[in-house]
Amino acid sequence: MIDLGFIKERDAKAELAEIAAELKQKYSLETLWRPHQVHSDTIFVDGEGEGDGIIITKPSIALIRTADCVPVVLFDETADIAGVFHSGWRGTELKIVSKGLAKMKDFGCKNISAVIFPAIGFCCFEIGKELLERFADAGIPTEKRGEKYYADLKTAIKNELKNGGVTDISDRSECTFCGEGYFSYRKNKTEKRHATFVAVK
Numbered sequence: 001m002i003d004l005g006f007i008k009e010r011d012a013k014a015e016l017a018e019i020a021a022e023l024k025q026k027y028s029l030e031t032l033w034r035p036h037q038v039h040s041d042t043i044f045v046d047g048e049g050e051g052d053g054i055i056i057t058k059p060s061i062a063l064i065r066t067a068d069c070v071p072v073v074l075f076d077e078t079a080d081i082a083g084v085f086h087s088g089w090r091g092t093e094l095k096i097v098s099k100g101l102a103k104m105k106d107f108g109c110k111n112i113s114a115v116i117f118p119a120i121g122f123c124c125f126e127i128g129k130e131l132l133e134r135f136a137d138a139g140i141p142t143e144k145r146g147e148k149y150y151a152d153l154k155t156a157i158k159n160e161l162k163n164g165g166v167t168d169i170s171d172r173s174e175c176t177f178c179g180e181g182y183f184s185y186r187k188n189k190t191e192k193r194h195a196t197f198v199a200v201k
């Protein structure tokens, strides 16, 4: 059985231990992995360390934290394998989601579904002009509005998923910057985060 979710932390860092304990209790699981996130394309399998994605092939929980970056969960209910990925613009440029997808296929996943949780949207993700070429090279759509430039990470990730053969893509992603009640690092340098998790029972 696979379950997944998105939790808004009530306080900053200190609360994560509580969330972890609650999730372990809820699913009667002893193991919760979470990476030390560094905007990389490093993915761990049934483990954790400095990286931005975790794939679980054994009963356990994997969790990442975000406030604007795109949290993506991939899961295959037939294979009982799932992964959670932190894809900010650097992770999207490095195609961490495609890399996670390929790894899951290596483990025998054939029916992978994807869920994209709240992150900063095309409406609000302003970027510097100096990044335009890098974003174009990475397949991340951009647009000029007035004198400003904006980028669309979620569409880039959806395109990665489609190119990887994923047809079941659920976009639950409201914008964390202009949406009501989310945490946005861009907006106010908050220390609060959203926790996105997936559990394999």
Ligand SMILES: [Zn+2]
Pocket: 120, 121, 122, 123, 124, 125, 175, 176, 177, 178, 179
């Ligand atoms: Zn917005």
